[in-house]
Amino acid sequence: MALEHAILVSLLEQPGSGYELARRFERSIGYFWTATHQQIYRVLSRMEADGRLDVREVPQRARPDKKEYSVTEAGRAALAGWLHEPIQSDSVRHELAVKIRGAAFDDPAALIREVERHHRTHADRLAHYLAGEVRDFTGPQAPGPPDAGQELQHVVLRGGIAYERMQLAWLEDVLATLHRLTAP
Amino acid sequence: MALEHAILVSLLEQPGSGYELARRFERSIGYFWTATHQQIYRVLSRMEADGRLDVREVPQRARPDKKEYSVTEAGRAALAGWLHEPIQSDSVRHELAVKIRGAAFDDPAALIREVERHHRTHADRLAHYLAGEVRDFTGPQAPGPPDAGQELQHVVLRGGIAYERMQLAWLEDVLATLHRLTAP
């Protein structure tokens, strides 16, 4: 299970509450791993019980208290152990592709709207990634040796950008194909 | 749940047994949806109980009997219904990206082998897809209007090819980054 490891990475980058983690999973970490708050809370409790995380109750004024989690030495060791194990390539779950092949048994034209909708979603996501790249990874780099954390975050973001660009090009291919089949 | 729909599509393309489906999920359908035989058998039973599939016991000589499944009218209607519902873009689960960001808290060099391994896996998969494309989608097309099923299968395969090419390019980017961080 990689949610646990994604949480370790995120909390090493910056300690925080379950709520904050859930928001990060909607933003940067969500570029390559998704999770809902329910699941995050459950995993956080377990990880704390397992000694991989420390909790600190943080009272706040004008807001409910929060539990700030940080990674213990045991947590860091667990992450290191996982990093040294080989993982298998992620299995693909591409629901839209199921639909496209399914359209052969229905009306291909009915899918055009849906594919256009996905195209917009991916275009938005790409714009969002590109804005993040400009914000976080341009400008003069600090003198001295390169910051590994920064470089690695950037290469992962470039992966997200490449993925969205590929998706957009493919969705355009799909649209052209659907149009060809509809009005030849 | 799209496994059910992936099974409907696959059985509409060609009726078959659970075993045969499992093999297709390792090949063509596996390009965009994965499933193990255990899960397939379970879902097949449920779908048959729900009246979406018909079963026919096929005795075979020199082999165990098999159950050949085919899609009922109700099954076809269920697929059509799903095709007309909007779906949300697939959520990403990119374990390798978690590892790459995690490498900032460990030794980035230790990841090089792992990334190279993934590169080989994707190169193999790409070669496999390209061979399939030559086998199934080249040569003179039949006269008359284009075959929708064929065109749609092809565009999905092109998606798989585009994905693998993008992955390969990105993994090369990752490797270059790791080398830069390791021996600057």
Add this chain to the structure above:
DNA sequence: TGCATCATGTAATCAGTTACATGATTTT
């Protein structure tokens, strides 16, 4: 007054994986 944000959780259910189990035939 109503909605959004911050903050945490439980309960029920569904989906997916891993391990185990059986048994014949064909190939090496």
Add this chain to the structure above:
DNA sequence: AAAATCATGTAACTGATTACATGATGCA
């Protein structure tokens, strides 16, 4: 003699989603 292929399944478990629940503050 051993391994691979064909063929089907059960059981236990883990992971993930959906729905429900609570309650304060701040903004329009």
